[in-house]
Amino acid sequence: METIKINIEGHIYEVDKSLTVLEAARSVGYNIPTLCYWKGGHNSLASCRVCLVEIATARGGRLFASCVYPVADVPAEKGFVIKISSPMAVEARRASVELLLSNHNQDCQACVKNGHCELYEVASIVGARPGAFKGSKTEVHKDEIAPGIIRDSSKCILCGRCIERCKEAQGIGILGFEKRGFNTFVSPIADRSFAHVPCIQCGQCVNVCPTGALSEKREITCVDKAKAEGKFVVVQTAPAVRAALAEEFGYKIGELNATGKMVAALHRLGFDRVFDTNFAADLTIMEESQELVNRITKGGVLPQITSCSPGWINYLEYYYPQCIPNVSTCKSPHEMEGAIIKSYFAKAHNLDPKNIYVVSVMPCTAKKYEAKRPQNANAEGLPDVDAVITTRELAAMIKRAGIVFRELPEEEFDQDLLGQYTGAAPIFGVTGGVMEAALRTAYHTLTGKEFGPIDFKACRGLDAVKEAEVEINGLKVKVAIASGMKNAKVLLDQIKEGKSPYHFIEIMGCPGGCINGGGQPFVKPNLKPEEGADILETYREKRAAILYSIDEKCAIRQSHNNPDIIKVYKDYLGEPCSELAEELLHTTYVANREKYPEVK
Amino acid sequence: MKIRLEVIKDVREICQKHKDEPSPLIVILEEVQEKYGYVPVELQEVISEETGVPAAEIYGVVTFYSFFSLTPKGKYVIHVCLGTACYVKNAQAVLDKMCAVLKIQPGQTTEDGLFTIEAVRCMGACALATAVSVNGKVFPRVESKDVEKILDEFRNQEAK
């Protein structure tokens, strides 16, 4: 790394020469406020003008946006001084924020992002004066129709992070700047709803939005209503939730495996049963690996692609319908769990399935849409899952109930037919995890032997596309893993052209998998400078580490060895991919999903 | 709005024609605008499909540049120049009169679909201030009292 000496207000620092002033300052302990900057971004950089610093030479000072200004251009030895707190810089930053506030609805108390809003935080940091500038506001554009994500332009500051996120992480570009000047707003084409454009509802845009302009569509009141109506309310939690929930309660990222406290909280929130989606993850592996074995041995369509990410399934239907035959027909784990709860579990407890209300706590906004698909319901149209709340919504419910998270004891999931899980399940929450879990079981199915070593390291890590080869009974099984649609596209194009060399592919909608889902706690360097300058590069690994450690600590680490799974097949389903299993646990996809349906 | 199939086919051809040019989006949009008088959202979706540029980005481009229109314009598009040279010669009064007579605002089209008024920024005909053009024909040194006369010229053409 080439370094350079810079002068920040009289102090000389040696920093990486390739950084911008903002990044360099951050690396030596200064947190310059910003709203549009996002690590690795470029689309709309330097637009918010909140990170202005004065760069002074003997000839005087001028203001520059520190997020884009290269330190290479301001070496200390040439007399450049970076001033963060000169009157010129302080006033300029304050003015930029005050102007933004003058075109913002400022309904902060009732905002879903209250407590997580970067504009709010930055306004306080720069000392914005109340009502400094007044005037008309840009016309408001709202979308409250889409099942997963909602949009309110009256809170938007046009930083463009969401536009870039959708384009860069997912390669889609659902959002764009529309109109110009004071009339500019961010929206899908022609101000359509996310529901009426080929948006995959992954929620990555929500994660980077600095304000309340983009947020998940909350379903807390639906849960409240079900309880009030006296329904038998069952909650299940996805693996990735426990890897991040504690962040909502002041724990550092990766600090705490929140499983025990989360379960304790759910018990206190009055759910009739608290289950772990991990059980269904094991079930998914049983079904999906059997499906793979069938395809391989019976000459089915290959490669088989995983189906547990609804963001990915949306992408499939909108952009690669020709790949539908490749995709496993398995429902995603929480849908399977819902289906089992409303059949096997209901029957065992003599409950009317119509009276059971299944709530899924998911790291995901696309799951909200998934639960509403008619394909994910039983023959009478009864949905497998009734409500999906995100990790963030669960945290809100815990806070609302007055529960002090830190003081909670550790409790166990309810051991009632669906209680047990293996180490193969929690790693579903991270890219490569489903593949690793499936290989453990598929290997066993085909060879009758356990796959060893259990850890299949080639599946791990955050590379864009990972590939590996496993020899099973003399057959070289080639697998590939991608997360984020931009990465998945490469593998899908190979299939489309008939050139895919793989047998099995895992695709996750969000980069890094569910640990980085659109419903997870926000990772905002602006709001939590104490997480360190490199947090955006490391948070996914930190969360993944929690899931891998859960796997390691499990006594049983292969889905097919889960006693409750063995039991459900023995007592109810028969065997993987049996007729009943097909009916309850498998789904279908839409080949002709309209990208831009006509809207009245 | 339903777009006729042959228009969609034609737009696809326009896209294909320019596909080897670097970043041809605006070139394509200009050609469609020129040919059909507007670039509706439905055609933007077609262009998105052909070029791979996200639809929202195309809409963003169309709504950024004043040359593009999302809705069809009138048979006669009236440009009233509001460039500085015209403005200081009271172009605003000409525009106001034009709007009052046609009972529409700048950017709008009369109900009969005959006239669209657009306030434009400098046609570069500063010596002719206030300049008004109708479908490209420039009327020099227009004052508000000339408005009816100009409109009549086109109304009469229609009457014929």
Add this chain to the structure above:
Amino acid sequence: MEKITSPELLDQKISECTEKLSAKITGKGGKRAILVCGGTGCLANNSKEIIEKLEALIKEKGLSDRISVNHVGCFGFCSQGPFVKIYPEDTLYRAVKVTDVERIVEEDLINGKIVEDLLYVDPQTHEKVARMDDINFYKKQKRIALHGCSVINPDLLEESLGYDGFKALKKVLTEMTPQEVIDEIIASGLRGRGGGGFPTGRKWQFAANVKSDKKYVVCNGDEGDPGAFMDRSILEANPFEVIEGMMIAGYAYGANEGYFYVRAEYPIAVQRLLHAIDAMEKAGLLGDNILGTGFSFRCHLRLGAGAFVCGEETALLNSIEGKRGMPRPRPPFPAVKGLWGKPTCVNNVETLAQVGYIIRVGAAEYAKVGTAGSKGTKVFALGGKINNVGLVEVPMGTTLRSLIYDIGGGIPGNKKFKAIQTGGPSGGCLTEKDLDTEIDFDTLVARGSMMGSGGAIVMDEDNCMVDVARFYMDFICDESCGKCSPCRIGTKRIYELLTEIVEGRGTMETLDELKELAKITKNNSLCALGQTAANPISSTMANFYDEYLAHIQDKKCPAHVCKSLSKYYIDPEKCKKCSACSRACPVSCIKGVPGKEPYVIDQSKCIKCGTCMATCKFGAISHE
């Protein structure tokens, strides 16, 4: 034209064409030539019909083999157009109508008598002037960028070759190294004519210093300043000269591809440019291995789709790349990372139009014209309240007074000069006290305005400066790209405050807030559009503070422009009850009884358009 494949062939072609053009001008061989202005302004005044009629009549009279009819580019003196010029006598007819054509043919072309009433009349001496060079408007001008305008037919490569075209290109390709070309341009002191005035040679040097597999030259013809039309006129009159400048730039820093970015509102310029590119390709002057020297160059054209901000170079590059024209932060500068990430110099039309001349005459000769800091000439588009509206090219250092009075012919209607706005919406107003300022890049900035692209709009006592400031702010608000918050929101807030003032709701605090916002937009904005957006406010507040006070404290608009502060009324004593005003009123708010009762304006409905006052022949209507 056959391919010109070597420098020698070019020389040969140039001398043939030069001889031919000079024969046309001097009438050698007993031929006469008629030149008719084919610029946008004159075309709007029927110059095309004039040409057609001339051709038809000449044919009818059997004079076709002795008299040629040519269209040429802008004569510059647009307020007197359309122009018809006759060689070899060099007679200039102005304000020619289609109905005058017959007389020109009969009296002048056949009988050799000048058509007196079509000649220019000097407003001071009242004498008729027959020759162009004797007209005051032209006397103080020096044509470098406008070289060939109103002389050559812009559709004919031969005429360009006959009028110095491509001599410079041949010189650089055969006699100079790329570095020598850059050094020459640096030595000439040429500064960018698009607004900022950055030294052109240094810009080229930056791009030359970057190693890259690909580089581009971009010509900025997105002339967006309202009231500026020099780039259009140059492209319409001599596109070859600009292409040649672009090629020399390409040779100098190693680019082999050029993009013209021209406003779609300039159809004639676009068409002539395309024609010129085509003609040059056919002649081998564009393409691979030009003149056999190994230098290759290709030209493309992209149309500006109507966004003022695209005049900003990084926004322009985004626009060529098919994106919204939103500026990019700098650094990196385009010379390092420009079009499609490759080193690119963006040069204005007028800048490139000067390059050939510099190479032909040498930097030293060029630098003799102008001031210490600003060399050469500058083209201005004179407009607004001035007699000689048009396009003028003057040496840097000419005074504003000379520009307005000697060349511009002063203010019409004996009105009082109030201000001249230079630099368009980014510039400022200069007043009486600035009239003896010698115009150059630095003096204008020092006086609170800027050169900009060369729009110069004159205002008289009937213009309200607060209203003018608001007009510019309205323009900027409309044209702000919306990317950065100080410009997007700040300019809107300024516009709203100015609206408060012109509507009589302003207070002294409004002025303080205006000053603060002006500072913020200047300091905080991302690009030059925002950074200069408040200039019209700052300069009108500095020069016309009393007008602001009149609006705020007295609730009066001294120029009677601001509608909310003015009121029309009819003096019942003077009213002849003729009903003319009532009939003229667009909103029918004047009531009375013809011949019986005097007319009265219903103030609640009056839109203050002033039509009634203009209509009344008896001076019964006045306003305050």
